Amino acid sequence: MSNLFYQTKSARPVLDRAEGIYMWDTSGNRYIDGSSGAMVSNIGHSNPAVLAAMRAQMDKSTFGYRLHFQTESSEELARRTAALAPEGLNKVFFVSGGSEAVESTLKMARQYALTQGQAQRYKVISRMPSYHGCTLGALAITGYAPMTAPFDPMMRAMPKVPAPRAYLDGLDPDDPETGRHYADMLEARILEEGPETVLAFIVEPVGGASTGALVPPEGYMRNVRDICTRYGVLLIHDEVMTGGGRTGRFFGAEHWGVTPDLIALSKGFGGGYVPLGAMVARDDIVEAVMQAGGFVHGFTYAGNPLACAAGLAVLDQIEQHDLTGNAARMGAALTDRLRGLMQRYPLIGDVRGKGLLTAFELMADRATRAPLPKELNAHSRLVDIAYDNGLIIYSRRTRGGLSGDHFLVCPPLIVDETQLDEIAGILDRSLA
Numbered sequence: 001m002s003n004l005f006y007q008t009k010s011a012r013p014v015l016d017r018a019e020g021i022y023m024w025d026t027s028g029n030r031y032i033d034g035s036s037g038a039m040v041s042n043i044g045h046s047n048p049a050v051l052a053a054m055r056a057q058m059d060k061s062t063f064g065y066r067l068h069f070q071t072e073s074s075e076e077l078a079r080r081t082a083a084l085a086p087e088g089l090n091k092v093f094f095v096s097g098g099s100e101a102v103e104s105t106l107k108m109a110r111q112y113a114l115t116q117g118q119a120q121r122y123k124v125i126s127r128m129p130s131y132h133g134c135t136l137g138a139l140a141i142t143g144y145a146p147m148t149a150p151f152d153p154m155m156r157a158m159p160k161v162p163a164p165r166a167y168l169d170g171l172d173p174d175d176p177e178t179g180r181h182y183a184d185m186l187e188a189r190i191l192e193e194g195p196e197t198v199l200a201f202i203v204e205p206v207g208g209a210s211t212g213a214l215v216p217p218e219g220y221m222r223n224v225r226d227i228c229t230r231y232g233v234l235l236i237h238d239e240v241m242t243g244g245g246r247t248g249r250f251f252g253a254e255h256w257g258v259t260p261d262l263i264a265l266s267k268g269f270g271g272g273y274v275p276l277g278a279m280v281a282r283d284d285i286v287e288a289v290m291q292a293g294g295f296v297h298g299f300t301y302a303g304n305p306l307a308c309a310a311g312l313a314v315l316d317q318i319e320q321h322d323l324t325g326n327a328a329r330m331g332a333a334l335t336d337r338l339r340g341l342m343q344r345y346p347l348i349g350d351v352r353g354k355g356l357l358t359a360f361e362l363m364a365d366r367a368t369r370a371p372l373p374k375e376l377n378a379h380s381r382l383v384d385i386a387y388d389n390g391l392i393i394y395s396r397r398t399r400g401g402l403s404g405d406h407f408l409v410c411p412p413l414i415v416d417e418t419q420l421d422e423i424a425g426i427l428d429r430s431l432a
């Protein structure tokens, strides 16, 4: 019996090795990593250049505590990250994962408000459904009851507004009125809470695990930005999943030309090679907090030289091979293939996404958008069948009466058309 335990009871095969978009278990079975782990392994597995960069750093030093030493790799990664970030966001704080990155944005927002004499601002509005991490702070802003309910008495659950799921609400996502409609709900909520108490609004530029690659309707992100500015509410973009090129732009928000005040980054940033994340922040926010005495926060492993050396090598791969551009091109090609499957399988009710953050959703009835009965367990059954057929995909059932069984098909950004055919073929057999 194993001494290890995870969240779930189901056992999976034992991983042996991985290369590119493929993974092998110890029995020799090969799998296509059709979800890049959990949308992490963006540049593929065992990239020789990244491994070489890690080895070179390991030969010099693996750990230097950030309060004892500055390191070349963390300085350089911060410089390169700031150069990629929207104008005005040049301050980078490293962490070791997505939850830590999100926590950092919440604590930076709060400490900034204190420097502005706005101690009454503490509410962080988020969306329902949403997922922002598993630490208590990140859970307070997560809209997913199965994960938050046990901890309700231990944290202050924050206000939620509906995610803009136009496809479920029978609204046209291309109509700017739709974007305005959902953004108006945020404004109404800010007014209801009292704007002077609202610290921030946090949003994924393209929905990830919780909404299954939900692309915001036309105008939504811009309206949200305007509303936040109007009420002095900080706008936080959770780019933990969307950042690093996955949506076909380095940051997902670039699709809408919207600049947030704070960004959380992880997953593809370390590319599955090291635990790595970052908060990227508006210069004046950080300067105000630093002037007031410093940022009350910090994780021991933050910005360690090995993680940052790997992060730099991952960034090199993204840039040298135009993986962001490939994500845009292959995302369109994958969407075509999924739409083809949708024509043949009435069970597929929706196909959506941006770049290689791509998903399809199963429904009982495409016309009424009725979800499949919960007892069918479609989300885990299709994943299991695909697994047996050699394809790993990522599923969630977040409806609880609202949303359905959706499946993220998000291979590494190095995927090519032949491999997409292989993925579509396995999905076809699995759906059949």
Ligand code: PMP
Pocket (backbone or CB within 6 Å): 038, 097, 098, 099, 100, 102, 131, 132, 133, 134, 204, 208, 209, 238, 239, 240, 241, 266, 267
């Ligand atoms: N935010 C988003 C949008 C995520 O998808 C995740 C992870 N699924 C997190 C935060 C938390 O990241 P981590 O699991 O690395 O702590």
